[in-house]
Amino acid sequence: MTSAIDIAAIANILQEAAAKEILPRFRNLGAGDVRMKSEAIDLVTEADEAAERLIKARMAEVSPDALFVGEESVAADPALLSRLAGADLAIVVDPIDGTFNYAAGMPLFGVMAAVVAKGETVAGIIYDPMGNDWVIAEKGSGSWLCKADGSQERLATVPSVPxxxxxxxxxxxxxxxxxxxxxxxxxxxxxxxxxxxxxxxxxxxxxxxxxxxxxxxxxxxxxxxxxxxxxxxxxxxxxxxxxxxxxxxxxxxxxxxxxxxxxxxxxxxxxxxx
CATH class of the missing domain: 3.40.190.80 (D-Maltodextrin-Binding Protein; domain 2)
Structure with missing residues (x-):
């Protein structure tokens, strides 16, 4: 392991948040469930906020000493972001990446988490709620597509072309x-x-x-x-x-x-x- 946090536990937490808070609201958002943040293309939904609350609560159980930096938490308290650089251990979360797509009913969104240790990213997870699979990397261990059935596939970028x-x-x-x-x-x-x-x-x-x-x-x-x-x-x-x-x-x-x-x-x- 490259961090003090169980990466599999984070993967399960992201999946739980999607199952309980994100997918049930997909294409079921009411008029008051979507709000504009900085501009018309920068949105937040009830699902973003509910998913982040669940992830934050579960992360407090898994690693109570880690700094939690979530997109919606920073929206509520911008000073939180400045603590990231000096944190011994932090978990950084986007409860719904692609909120514009999600709010429009397009099935192209994800849930992301990164683990930061002493100013360095040491792990990353991107969960796809629609496909129910994860792409996971720990520093020095490669990138892997991890499926719900337990199978794994190592990922590699494509060679360059003209x-x-x-x-x-x-x-x-x-x-x-x-x-x-x-x-x-x-x-x-x-x-x-x-x-x-x-x-x-x-x-x-x-x-x-x-x-x-x-x-x-x-x-x-x-x-x-x-x-x-x-x-x-x-x-x-x-x-x-x-x-x-x-x-x-x-x-x-x-x-x-x-x-x-x-x-x-x-x-x-x-x-x-x-």
Missing amino acids: LESLVGCASTGFYSPENRRIVMGNMAKVRIATSYRCAAHEYRAFAAGHFHFLTYQKLMPWDHLAGTLIAQEAGAYAARFDGSPYLPHHVDGGLLLASDKDCWDMLRREVFTV
Whole structure:
């Protein structure tokens, strides 16, 4: 084990939250169950909040000394986020990643958790409630698809290809309007650049070898810690746009993940330079 927390226990907690709080509300949300946070595309639902309450309570039983950093907990107490960098042990949770999809009744959302020990991400889990399976990584142990029947499959990123053949996901919503125009114009150089509006499934697909790259501008820890570790353990190269490592306390600076360092350099130079 790379942490003091039982990873299998976390996986079971995410599954329980989905079964009790998320799936029963899917396509059953009332008008008052969905609220806007910062803007119309930034939503929170009753399911997000109920799932996080359950996960937090269960995590307190599994590891009472760990700092709990959940997306909705930070929304209620922003100062909580600043404690992450100095925590000996922390669990970082996104109760529903892809809330926009979830609220729209689209079955593309996930539940994510990362374990951070002394400023380093040491484990990541992405649970798919619709498929009832997990992608799990512990630092130094590879990335694995774990199915409900107990079977496991090791994941690996796909080898790089020429620029014009690259397929990936690119989130451009947090660029300035001028930089967005530049980047979206540059993306004509690759074969396909899309967005699932769900980092959980983008990371899962990337780690399983279905994409060559992912990129994000806004770096909230619950959105990217688990997925970045999973991608790296599957063989990917990941760094912020300035080339520095992505760490749990980072919330800006952009993030680019690619099949390998050469692919990363090519994308940074040809597409994501503004």
